[in-house]
Amino acid sequence: MSNLTKESVEMNEIKQMKRIASLDFQRGLAIFMMVVLHEIQHIYDISWATNIDQLLQKSPLIIISVFLLAFLSGWAGYFLLISAIVNVLAMTKKAAKGYDPNKILAKQILTGVGLLIVGAITEGLFYYGYIGSSIRSKGTTPWAIHTVEDFWQRFGRAFFTMETLQAIGWCMIINGIVHYFLIKNKGYLKIKRNILVYAGLTFAILALSYPIWRLIDPLYPIWPNEGTARSYHNFVTYIFVVLTGDLEPLFPFLSVSFIGSIIGILLAKPKPSNKIPQYLGMTSLGFAILGGILLVVGEITKDPLVRFDFTWNRPNLSYFMFLLFAWIGVVALLLNYVEYKGNPEKFANRRFVRTMRLWGIVALTVYSLQIFSLLPRWIFSFLVDDDLVRDKLPYEKAGYVLLVALFVTYCYHLLIVAWSKKNFKYSFEWFIVRLASLGTKEVSNRLDVDTIMNKTYWISFKEPIVIDEKEKIEVIPKINSEE
Known part of the structure; x- marks a missing residue:
């Protein structure tokens, strides 16, 4: 091979992006689930389901669906976990x-600040904002009834709620500082x-959550x-609000970021252990057991901060432990299925997985643009008697609530596909990437859609196959091979 050819090969290898397929998939899956669930939440009146006696009179399918919907409604932290893994x-x-x-x-700090700014704009102006x-x-003249005072009251949501973007932003800043001291x-x-430090911090956040809640909660009506x-x-x-407010305060959600940091450190090793899925599975099971113990304690003491209860607000301790069990368990299962026992490239190029990967590229923008959902809901309103922009539908119309949610989700997909043709220029990620580049003087190529979708090297953690124990000749499983 000529020197020119060698140099070309080396340059191609250097430029080729290396990614973990299951994490890219989960990032998109998390935001996809958010869109579907938020649409159901926005247009469906679920007040009937809060009456347990009334709920238990329904069919088993309805009961299971309600509990599944309620459980998945708390999965915003799943997105935080994936983000922490990837960042660390x-x-x-x-x-x-x-x-x-x-x-x-x-x-890290500039990216975190960028997320806080985006979060403030999203919550202060967009779907829930002014x-x-x-x-x-x-109101018949909705814009006319809002005064300057009302504007600031509504825009105040920008600073007095801990939604997903705020949680990720603060966790990125705190995690960045912690990890800086660990890697320098x-x-x-x-x-x-490093793992012991993060494990200790995780335990500290979980252990301190209850007493801090007890200290701050009584200060307000x-x-x-x-x-x-x-x-x-x-x-x-x-x-x-940052420490204990709605919906994802640092206590306890900073623990999710620290757990993600541990997983990120394990995966960053030159040769990650083949026992990582097993370790994560055991950790997941441990949180399930802890959640069960807290559930019993909560029922005995009737303590609302401990006893199990589905909520759109800050999760109580037993519910949060079960959420950790589910999030970590899903990460473990997919790592095991894709990177350790499967074919990452084949998985990454499956149609649904490719769709989720595309969604994942601009997950923050999709989250921020919940206000976009008002457009397809307004269009759908011409087909029915209800005003889907302003009304919530009753129990009897649960069937077409799901239909509307799927229609809105498909409209999001069309928007994402069209925007991807321009590499998501002017998306929130586009601005955040440029803000973060102020610290490194390098602009990330994470929005280069063609590279991410078609020219990525998908990492595999499969062990080499030894075909001659005496000579120690090893064959590395080919990434491109069909299984």
Whole structure:
């Protein structure tokens, strides 16, 4: 092979993006689930299901569907877990390649700040904010009834709620600072120490959540509650919202980020252990057992902060443990199925998986643009007697609630496909990537759709197959091989 050919091959290998297929898939899956579930939440009146006696009179299929919907409604933290895994994996890999830890930290902090800004815009102006609530208002002249004072009252949601974007933003900043101290001076090589640090931090957040809730909750008439927080609009209340408010406060959701950090560190090893899915499965089971214990304790003590209860708001402890069980369990199962025992490239190119991967590229933008759902709902309203922009549908219309949710989701997909032709230019990710580049002077290619979808090297953690034990000749399973 000529020197020119060798150099070309080496350059292609350097430029080729390496990714973990199951994580890309889960990132898109999490946001896809969010769109479907939020649409059901937005247009369906579920108040009847909160009466347990009334619910138990329904058919088993209805009861199971309600409990499944309620359980999945708390899966916003699943998106946070995947984000934490990917972020720490990338930070650790970059440190191992010799990147300046200071630049890595700067990028994390700037990205986190960018997410907080996007979160403020989303919550203050869009679906639940001033513009969205004005459109959804039942008033005959919705824009006219809102004063400047009302604008600031509605925009206050930007600062007095801990939605998914705010949670991810704060966790990225805190995680970035913690990981900076762990990876500098070649600290990324101290894998056991780093895992123990994150395990200790995880335990601390979980252990401190209950006493901190007990300390802060009684300070307000109703807490956690976004409306209450906006009524007491000051810096102290803002801090309390970040720590314990609705919907995903740092206590306990920072523990999700730290758990994701542990998984990211394990996957960043040059040769990740083939027991990682087993370790994660055992951890998942441990949280299920802990959730069961807390459930019993909660029923005995009748403590609302502990006893099991589905809620759209900050999850109580037993419910949160079961959520951790589910999130970690899904990550373990997919890692085992795809990267350890399957064919990552074949998996990544399945039609549904490709769709989810495309959604995952702009997951933050999709989350932010919940206000877009008002357009397809308005269009669908011409086909029925209901105003799907403003009304919530009763129990009897559950069938076409699902139909509307699927229609809206398909409209999101059409928007994503069309936008992908321009590499999602001017999306929130596009702005965040450029903001983060201020710390490194390098613009990430994570929005290069053709590269991510078609020119990615899909990582496999399969063990080499030894065909001659005496000579120690090993054959690495080919990524492109068909199974």
